[in-house]
Amino acid sequence: MKASDTLVALGLQFVGLSLVAFGGANAVIPEIHRQAVDVHHWMTDQDFAALFAIAQAAPGPNFLVTTLVGWKAAGLAGALVATAAMCGPSCVLTFWVAKAWDRYRHTNWRAALGAGLAPVTVGFVFSSAFVLARAADTGWRLAIVTGSSAALAYFTKFNPLWFLMAAGALGVAGIVR
Amino acid sequence: MTKTPTTWELFVAFFIVAISGFGGTLPFARRMLVDRRQWLTPEDFTETLSLCQTLPGPNIVNMSIVIGSRMRGWRGSIAGFLGLVGAPVIIVTTLGALYSLWGNLPQVRAALVGLGAAASGLVIATAARMAEPLLRNRPRAAAPFMLTGFAAVALLRLPLPYVLLTLAPISIGLSWWLRSRERARV
Numbered sequence: 001m002k003a004s005d006t007l008v009a010l011g012l013q014f015v016g017l018s019l020v021a022f023g024g025a026n027a028v029i030p031e032i033h034r035q036a037v038d039v040h041h042w043m044t045d046q047d048f049a050a051l052f053a054i055a056q057a058a059p060g061p062n063f064l065v066t067t068l069v070g071w072k073a074a075g076l077a078g079a080l081v082a083t084a085a086m087c088g089p090s091c092v093l094t095f096w097v098a099k100a101w102d103r104y105r106h107t108n109w110r111a112a113l114g115a116g117l118a119p120v121t122v123g124f125v126f127s128s129a130f131v132l133a134r135a136a137d138t139g140w141r142l143a144i145v146t147g148s149s150a151a152l153a154y155f156t157k158f159n160p161l162w163f164l165m166a167a168g169a170l171g172v173a174g175i176v177r
Numbered sequence: 178m179t180k181t182p183t184t185w186e187l188f189v190a191f192f193i194v195a196i197s198g199f200g201g202t203l204p205f206a207r208r209m210l211v212d213r214r215q216w217l218t219p220e221d222f223t224e225t226l227s228l229c230q231t232l233p234g235p236n237i238v239n240m241s242i243v244i245g246s247r248m249r250g251w252r253g254s255i256a257g258f259l260g261l262v263g264a265p266v267i268i269v270t271t272l273g274a275l276y277s278l279w280g281n282l283p284q285v286r287a288a289l290v291g292l293g294a295a296a297s298g299l300v301i302a303t304a305a306r307m308a309e310p311l312l313r314n315r316p317r318a319a320a321p322f323m324l325t326g327f328a329a330v331a332l333l334r335l336p337l338p339y340v341l342l343t344l345a346p347i348s349i350g351l352s353w354w355l356r357s358r359e360r361a362r363v
Contacts, residue, residue: 020338022345023307024235026300030330031337049293050280054272056296060195060265061202063235067266071273079270087262090234091242095254098243101228112356114231116349119311119319120341123326125304130331132297142294149298154305161199163295171291172284 006074007081009040014066014085021090023121025063029128032069033135042073049135057164063087141176182216184249184256190214191241191260202237202261210244217244237261318355322348 013035021028029052036042043051051072055065063086070082104110129150137143149163170176182190190209198205203226210217217225229239238261245257279285311319322344329340 016338019233020341021233021235022341023230026303028337029300030334034334034336046290046293047280049297050276050289051273053289053292053296054276055269056299057199057292058265058269058272059197059199060268061198061235061237061261063238064265064269067269068273071270072277076270079266079273083262083266087234087238087258090232091238091254091258094229094232094234094239094242095246095251097232098228098246105224105228108356108360109353110231112349112353114227115315115318115356116352117231117345118307119322120326120344120348122304122307122311122319123323123344124330124337124341125300125307126323126327127331127337129297129300129304130327132293132300136290136293136297138290142290145291145294146298146301149295150301150305151298153299153302159199160299163299164292167291167295168288169291171287171289174287176291176294177287 003074003077006040006042007077010070010073010078010082011085014070014082015089017066018086018089019093021063021086022117023125025061025066025086026128027121027124029065030124030131032066033131036069036073040073042069045135046138047072049132052132053136053164057161057168139177145170145176182214182248184245184252186214187245187248187253188256188260190216191257192264194237195261195263195265198237206237206240216248315355318348318351 013032017028017031033048037045037048051068052065055062055068058064066086067079067083070078070080072078074081133143133146137146145167149160149167152158152163153160167176194202194205194209207222211219211222225240225243226236229236229243232239238258241257241261242254245253245255247253249256276285280289308323311323326340326344329335329344330337
């Protein structure tokens with residue numbers, strides 16, 4: 001595939017995802033994974049898990065995995081195209097809707113929209129977790145790390161960065177692999 | 178409420194939110210916008226967040242657009258957006274470059290394998306946190322859509338946009354019907 005073709009594919013993929021990413025980037029991880037690993041073969045399952053981990057460990061919004069997918073697929077230009085495509089359409093939509101929001105905020109259909117989208121979105125975020133865990137957990141010890149980090153993040157208020165650092169350290173020490 | 182911030186102040190505020198936002202930016206955004214700068218009341222923040230969550234796209238990015246626009250029009254939106262995404266994009270792209278260079282070193286591989294396992298656990302916790310209030314308040318309306326969405330995307334691996342375009346109208350329609358019925362009863 002030519003470099004420009006890859007950029008076009010990246011752009012089209014993320015422009016589309018931008019407008020269906022209800023619940024943010026975490027909800028569309030399965031689709032990003034499907035496109036990047038299964039359809040376009042930009043990376044392996046393990047690359048995807050690693051890039052997602054890097055995006056989580058870095059400061060900033062969690063959609064940055066799209067920037068990294070773009071980077072892996074087509075270098076710096078890919079990173080910029082993927083970022084712009086993921087944010088552009090939803091930002092323009094948000095800008096215009098925000099202006100009209102005050103008129104509609106208390107209407108019945110606005111509440112129904114939010115209430116109806118929420119469970120579907122949650123199902124997608126669970127799907128993201130499933131796709132990521134399947135890519136990351138290549139052994140039972142890693143599955144225990146995933147389970148522990150899920151439990152700690154759910155039941156405690158510690159900054160999740162600590163879990164990431166601890167898990168990275170376990171990896172370097174050769175305890176999980 | 179303090180005086181309207183300039184575009185530069187918007188840029189700086191979202192820049193600080195972005196670079197301090199390890200493991201999720203929303204709590205930092207709340208601290209900055211409500212507690213420190215006092216551009217929004219707590220009620221404003223919650224209301225704005227619900228708008229940003231209703232719309233597609235990353236919530237915090239939507240928030241930079243909405244707050245920016247309210248304060249300084251489209252220039253404010255651009256300032257907030259660039260403040261929020263500029264530095265993180267540079268940081269992760271640098272990390273991506275380092276990954277390309279050294280990602281195959283055994284030590285780096287090993288660290289990332291552990292990191293990846295923990296990161297996927299964080300997403301499980303995020304999903305559980307989102308699911309909890311829905312399952313508590315309206316389990317029968319929410320659970321079927323959660324399960325169908327999960328089965329279709331995670332297990333059957335169907336393209337997510339089609340699943341969304343099929344499930345969302347039914348779920349929204351049901352919510353609408355339930356709400357109308359509730360109102361009629363009151």
